[in-house]
Amino acid sequence: MSRSNEMVYNEVRRCIKKYSFHVEIVFRTGYVRARIEQEEDRHSFRFQKPDGYQYPDLMLIRWTIERIIDLFGIKRASWIFGEKSDWMTDFIPMIEMTESVNLRVSTDEIFRFALKKCGKKVGITCENPPNFDIGTLGPFDFEEIILRNCRWLSRNLLLNSFMNCRRIIIQNGSLRPNDINLFFRKWADENSPIERFEFSNYFIRWWHLFGLLEGIRTEPIRDIDVEGVPFDPMEPESSYLAFQRNNTRTVLVKYKGRIVLSREYQERRVQENGNKENELPENE
Numbered sequence: 488m489s490r491s492n493e494m495v496y497n498e499v500r501r502c503i504k505k506y507s508f509h510v511e512i513v514f515r516t517g518y519v520r521a522r523i524e525q526e527e528d529r530h531s532f533r534f535q536k537p538d539g540y541q542y543p544d545l546m547l548i549r550w551t552i553e554r555i556i557d558l559f560g561i562k563r564a565s566w567i568f569g570e571k572s573d574w575m576t577d578f579i580p581m582i583e584m585t586e587s588v589n590l591r592v593s594t595d596e597i598f599r600f601a602l603k604k605c606g607k608k609v610g611i612t613c614e615n616p617p618n619f620d621i622g623t624l625g626p627f628d629f630e631e632i633i634l635r636n637c638r639w640l641s642r643n644l645l646l647n648s649f650m651n652c653r654r655i656i657i658q659n660g661s662l663r664p665n666d667i668n669l670f671f672r673k674w675a676d677e678n679s680p681i682e683r684f685e686f687s688n689y690f691i692r693w694w695h696l697f698g699l700l701e702g703i704r705t706e707p708i709r710d711i712d713v714e715g716v717p718f719d720p721m722e723p724e725s726s727y728l729a730f731q732r733n734n735t736r737t738v739l740v741k742y743k744g745r746i747v748l749s750r751e752y753q754e755r756r757v758q759e760n761g762n763k764e765n766e767l768p769e770n771e
Contacts, residue, residue: 611632611633611634611635611637621644621648622643622644622647622648624648625647625648625649626647626648626649626650626651627648627649627651627652628651628652628680629652629653630652630653630654631652631653631654631655631656632649632652632654632655632656633656633658634655634656634657634658634660635658635659636658636659637657637660638659638660638661639661640657640660640661640662642662642666642669642670645662645666645670646669646670646673650673650674650679650681651679651680652680652681653680653681653682653683654681654682654683654684655681655683655684655685656683656684656685656686657685657686657687658687659687660686660687662686667686670684
């Protein structure tokens with residue numbers, strides 16, 4: 488172990504023992520920085536580069552990540568990866584009390600290395616397509632996979648790589664209604680372990696609902712209860728959810744946008760609820 492590596496590791500460990508709320512180690516051109524925070528007080532530490540210290544290579548990054556992960560016993564990891572940008576570093580490890588690690592991944596070699604360390608809960612944030620085909624590394628069997636801003640996520644990649652995961656959450660994806668319908672069909676027809684599927688998309692609106700569940704045998708939406716809260720199909724949301732409970736496959740769909748209801752339906756709702764504040768004005 489070189490003196491510079493040992494200095495970084497020992498200093499981080501010393502700080503962690505004193506302030507264990509939040510730790511971020513950033514590899515940037517010329518120095519390594521660590522930020523340690525508490526809920527009430529913030530304490531910052533900057534490790535200036537030793538003499539002759541160069542931009543950290545993959546071996547130094549791997550060594551540091553392995554030591555930090557072993558130190559905390561990390562069970563959850565997430566990555567930010569893709570092309571280089573001016574405001575992003577090449578490789579950012581972050582350790583939090585929530586047991587998460589954020590890494591910038593640009594090659595399948597780094598991704599494979601991170602997968603071995605992350606455990607069963609994974610989050611991926613990537614607006615640009617990765618430099619490699621994730622499908623060649625699957626299929627995956629994570630307990631939970633969160634895909635944020637992954638506009639490059641295709642239907643084939645979803646069906647071929649993630650159908651063995653227990654929970655799939657896709658935020659701001661670009662899948663089309665027919666892609667979601669095909670996913671629901673495969674999920675309903677096959678013995679998939681998926682317990683929950685959550686999907687949000689700017690391209691799908693409420694008028695796509697009629698085709699999303701076409702040909703799928705599901706329980707009526709009015710009977711679905713989401714985590715103890717009754718589901719109101721008239722309440723606009725921006726996500727699409729599928730649940731499996733008690734070995735019964737159930738699909739819950741929420742839509743983005745508003746439905747302009749007819750006056751007859753509005754009047755019936757006012758009468759049923761008895762809400763005087765929501766009474767509609769009489770026609771002039």
